[in-house]
Amino acid sequence: MTKLKWGMIGGGEGSQIGPAHRLGALADGHFEFAAGALDHRPEAGRDYAQRLGIAADRAYGDWKEMLAGETGRDDRIDLVTVATPNSTHFEITRAFLEAGFNVLCEKPMTMTVEEGEEIVKVAQASGKICAVNYCYSAYPMVRQARAMVRAGEIGKVRLVVTNFSHGHHGDATDADNPRVRWRYDPAMAGVSGQFADCGIHALHMASFICDDEVEKLSADFASTIASRELEDDAMVNFRMSGGTVGRLWTSSVAIGRQHGFDIQVFGETGGLRWASEQPNQLIYTPVGGRTQIIEKGEGGLHADAQRLSRVAIAHPEGFPLAVANIYCDLADAIRGETRDGLPSAADGVRSMAAVHNAVASARQGGAWVDARPPMFR
Template identity: 55%
Template sequence: MARIGWGLIGGGEGSQIGFAHRASAGIDGRFEFLAGALDADPGRARQFGLSLGLKPERAYGDWRQMLAGEEAREDRIEFVTVATPNVTHFEISKAFLESGFHVLCEKPMTMTVEEARALVEIAEKSQRICAVNYGYSGYPLVRQMKAMVASGQLGRIRVAFAEFAGGFMADSADADNPRVRWRFDRAQAGVSAITMDAGIHALHLACYVTGRKVTSVSSDFAHGIAGRELEDDSLTAFRMEDGVIGRAWASGLAIGRTHGLTLQVFGETGGLRWAQEQPNQLFWTPLNEPTRVLERGASGLSDAAERASRITVGHAEGMPLAFANIYRDLGEVIASRQAGAEPDPLALDYPTAEDGLHSIEIIHAMAESAGNGSRWTNVP
């Protein structure tokens, strides 16, 4: 099978997320890394691209040069990942979609609801895939949770409890650190800091696993470190379709919680509990029965979990492999389109631009609610 030409924008040397993308895109051999504009600094971008084995003419210094360069090539890449800082996502994703490239955009997909709506429309019009890297939805046991909810094993879902609370913004000495300071500056970060950055993943997982959208929110945004303009801690009560009760906590102040992404779902006939730091175990408690530990890679899991699981039971399988499941889904869908064939329906589970839009709508409703004394606010 021919490999799909792939490019990366952002994710330069020393960036937080660049390695995870390069590793994940490479795992299944579906993509060939052919082009990149990897850094805000053109010299560093070219240098790093060369060090990763890109050809000199495709180790670009700037994403606009990359767009023009690739458009002009017969063997142009087909698919690009946007892993730059948030404010640039819309402009770059829009430009590549409009020029006929498939796009995987980092979260948050855009800064505003209007931009997010525009990207959904542009993707539809251009008939290109626009996906959003809610990479944690690639974990096998997250897909197991979704499958168990969908098959009715928990009965009607009553409560979804989502948290992304870690200690990553807890050091008050960071007040003067430029890499942290911009995140709490409204002019640069938009309406929200920790909720847009981290809470958005937890909210996406709640929607992904329950298969429901958030309909209304009541949020309290606060900052525990003086001088921050935006929140470093937020607590939200929300409602989802079909009356599901939602709770979400996002915090950068929770020292000791490390990465701190968890999801709990409680239905009429059982509860599920999963934490990203122990991603190989899912705790399932059927009503009036002892808790069972479902192990990733063990037999008896759903087709979706088995498909997403790569390594024998008992071995650690982590975040790059979860991201790799998103890349594999996208690779399968792109290849099927090229062949005029139907993809495996399980490959259609990747997070889409519509999911990206819904998330932005939720966060903006949360910020509005928080600014109005936690008043209940509808999500459009």
């Protein structure tokens, strides 16, 4: 299978979402990382792209240079990811769609509704894919929830309640930190702070699992830290076109909540609950019955959940990242930078000695034996 060529704009060194895109895009061998304009500082972007293995002539200084460079190539990229700050998404996404590229854009896709509608139209006219990174919807147990709703396993959905509330901007003494402040500054963030940042993930999730559209809403926004112009807390009531009642709470001042994204769907014959901090499980309660835990990777899942359960049952979703960390430490070690904690041959032989000595102990009715290999006694 020929690899597809992938490029990224933004997601430079030290960015929050860049590593997730690189790990995600490259994990399965579908894509090769062929081009990038990774940083708002041209030289830093070029340098980092080349350190990540991109050829010098495709390590671009900015997205316009990348657009011109890629448009002129026979082996142009098949997909570009836009992982820059929000205010730049519209112009970059539109330009790449118009030039005939497929795009994965970070959320929020645009700053205004007018821009959003234009992107939809430009994508339609170009015939190219324009996807938005509502990545939580790709968890296998979220797909299971949607498939259960679609199959009528909880009956008609009456009520959906979702939260995306964390406390990481809850310290008023940190409100002026530039990394926090821009999120509540209309000039940088647009008309909404927390709702546009996190609330839209929860709203998308409600639509996604209920397989229905949000038709109307009523919102209560608050800036609980007085210096903030935009909201840091919001409660949004909504109704879906099929009549489902929706309630959504999003906050960045909920001290003690970490990621804090969860959803409950209540139907006529059952209820479902999924939480991003325990993504492997979907909690299901049939009316009048016992609560059950449905596990990623188990038998009998709906097809889409089975297809996306790529980490075997009993291993958490983050398992491949733990393996990736071993490779990171190995790469550092090969390059001469010793990494404390890299499991070594000594750990290997200690395990073997423990196995053999446990067998010996068991055979002696549980006698205490030395667990260590002779070389470490």
